[in-house]
Amino acid sequence: MRRVAVVAAGMTRFGVRQATYRDLIQEAGKAAFDSNKNILPKDIDSFILSSVFPERSVFQSHLACLAAESVGVRPHKFFGRVENMCGSGIVGIRTAYAAIVAGLSDLVMVMGAEKMNIPAPEEAVLNMMTGLDREWEGAYGLTAPPMFALAAQAHALKYGTTEEQLSRVSVKNHGHSKNNPFAQFQKGTSMEQVMCSKMIASPLRLFHCSSMSDGAAAVILASEERAKELTDKPIFIIGTGQAAHGYAVANFYRDMSHWPALKEAANDAYAMAGIGPDDIDFAEVHDCFSIAEIIAYEELGFCEKGEGGRFVEQGLSDYGGKVVVNPRGGLIGCGHPLGATGVAHAGEVFLQMRGEAGPRQVPGAKIALSHTNSGPGEHHILIYQKGF
Amino acid sequence: MEQPYIHILDPYPQQAPEQNRLHPFYDFVREGKLTTTRCKKCGTLPWPPRVVCPQCMSDELEWAEMPREGTIYTFTAQEAGLPPGYALPTIFALIDLPNGVRLLSVIEESELSEIKSGATVEFIVKHVPNDRVMPAFRIKR
Numbered sequence: 001m002r003r004v005a006v007v008a009a010g011m012t013r014f015g016v017r018q019a020t021y022r023d024l025i026q027e028a029g030k031a032a033f034d035s036n037k038n039i040l041p042k043d044i045d046s047f048i049l050s051s052v053f054p055e056r057s058v059f060q061s062h063l064a065c066l067a068a069e070s071v072g073v074r075p076h077k078f079f080g081r082v083e084n085m086c087g088s089g090i091v092g093i094r095t096a097y098a099a100i101v102a103g104l105s106d107l108v109m110v111m112g113a114e115k116m117n118i119p120a121p122e123e124a125v126l127n128m129m130t131g132l133d134r135e136w137e138g139a140y141g142l143t144a145p146p147m148f149a150l151a152a153q154a155h156a157l158k159y160g161t162t163e164e165q166l167s168r169v170s171v172k173n174h175g176h177s178k179n180n181p182f183a184q185f186q187k188g189t190s191m192e193q194v195m196c197s198k199m200i201a202s203p204l205r206l207f208h209c210s211s212m213s214d215g216a217a218a219v220i221l222a223s224e225e226r227a228k229e230l231t232d233k234p235i236f237i238i239g240t241g242q243a244a245h246g247y248a249v250a251n252f253y254r255d256m257s258h259w260p261a262l263k264e265a266a267n268d269a270y271a272m273a274g275i276g277p278d279d280i281d282f283a284e285v286h287d288c289f290s291i292a293e294i295i296a297y298e299e300l301g302f303c304e305k306g307e308g309g310r311f312v313e314q315g316l317s318d319y320g321g322k323v324v325v326n327p328r329g330g331l332i333g334c335g336h337p338l339g340a341t342g343v344a345h346a347g348e349v350f351l352q353m354r355g356e357a358g359p360r361q362v363p364g365a366k367i368a369l370s371h372t373n374s375g376p377g378e379h380h381i382l383i384y385q386k387g388f
Numbered sequence: 389m390e391q392p393y394i395h396i397l398d399p400y401p402q403q404a405p406e407q408n409r410l411h412p413f414y415d416f417v418r419e420g421k422l423t424t425t426r427c428k429k430c431g432t433l434p435w436p437p438r439v440v441c442p443q444c445m446s447d448e449l450e451w452a453e454m455p456r457e458g459t460i461y462t463f464t465a466q467e468a469g470l471p472p473g474y475a476l477p478t479i480f481a482l483i484d485l486p487n488g489v490r491l492l493s494v495i496e497e498s499e500l501s502e503i504k505s506g507a508t509v510e511f512i513v514k515h516v517p518n519d520r521v522m523p524a525f526r527i528k529r
């Protein structure tokens with residue numbers, strides 16, 4: 001099977017940006033090309049755009065070639081747009097990976113982009129409803145925070161997970177994003193600030209939630225052969241997995257504190273890579289809400305089932321612990337421009353493996369796991385390995 | 389903005405026979421009945437209802453009435469960040485019916501202090517704009 005390497009990566013600052021959708025795409029494209037001076041837009045043969053609801057937020061569909069043209073790329077081997085709600089970024093990278101493995105492409109740009117903050121802020125919340133089962137569940141006003149709150153209550157009832165433990169995740173990730181100039185939030189936070197923040201959907205408070213953010217991120221993937229011509233610092237994708245259990249929230253799992261689709265996706269990726277959870281140096285994990293990071297520790301095999309709350313409380317997911325989780329600051333610290341998030345994970349892997357992550361550098365990072373979800377029922381995994 | 393901002397989006401299901409083959413579901417809700425479809429060939433009882441059985445691909449389905457009472461699995465009271473037009477707070481809950489079907493719905497007409505995991509709830513009719521209906525629940529009286 002052809003091997004696939006990340007050879008360039010870059011991103012915009014995430015946040016409430018005074019920039020259009022296309023501005024963001026151009027910023028991320030420039031950052032990616034700037035990261036590897038051996039690659040020019042004309043060299044790219046394929047292009048994948050990961051983006052969730054620009055039809056609503058910028059009133060534009062037919063997006064892959066708009067984004068490609070914006071960054072000077074004329075795709076002529078393989079292109080299209082990927083939409084899979086919050087996990088779209090990893091799904092875009094997996095799609096590009098598959099195209100290279102299949103021999104359809106040699107050099108692909110994957111762009112993740114989202115403009116979430118629009119002139120009518122209440123409409124931005126309405127847009128989030130389109131990512132749920134709108135006719136049978138979304139129509140009640142259901143969006144992501146109550147969906148994850150239902151899982152948080154299930155985890156608290158079964159395992160005694162506390163509000164303090166949920167809050168530890170937010171304090172850790174805000175602490176990390178303090179060291180990330182591309183993060184939406186760079187001031188850090190305290191347990192008191194998190195636990196006194198506004199209740200959104202019990203038990204989840206404002207600081208337990210990631211924010212609606214504008215941003216874009218881009219990576220360039222190459223076949224191993226092509227990568228050799230372009231860089232002496234390739235980072236290989238060595239494992240990947242994906243699984244879904246149901247679409248309606250009601251049909252995910254009888255026990256909402258267990259996310260077997262995440263376990264299944266992770267185990268497939270570990271098996272493909274020939275490694276286990278103990279081999280992971282750092283993980284970019286989908287902390288759309290703090291409960292999601294706690295359950296991810298368990299399903300990814302970083303700790304025993306039910307121990308996720310204690311895992312973060314004991315500092316085991318931080319620097320000096322068992323595995324650094326979300327050194328970038330996670331979705332809670334960086335913001336969550338839906339389609340960009342999984343691509344931004346790859347950008348963090350790129351910096352960390354090259355030792356260019358500055359004050360948030362994970363010492364000696366060689367193997368990293370990236371996980372995104374599209375709700376508790378759908379999970380996407382990539383495992384990256386330093387190739388130099 | 390001088391030009392009126394076009395801001396029309398209908399979040400509720402289309403329920404008329406011209407729009408939706410599952411329109412009897414909403415007629416039953418109006419009559420106070422909670423239903424789903426049952427496959428005549430293999431007996432599968434999926435939620436939500438379908439026009440084709442997801443197990444055996446038969447399109448011979450019949451409407452089956454479901455129990456009116458269930459128990460709360462988990463719930464949340466959303467106090468902020470709801471889409472425009474929705475009440476604050478909204479109580480979302482996963483509700484288990486004795487026939488094995490689980491629904492995501494809202495709990496209304498109930499005291500917040502009575503809403504607990506394991507509490508018994510009963511089906512009520514929720515009226516939504518343009519003479520449409522959706523199922524909802526309240527704590528059993």
Ligand SMILES: [Zn+2]
Pocket residue numbers: 427428429430431432441442443444445446
């Ligand atoms: Zn059937």
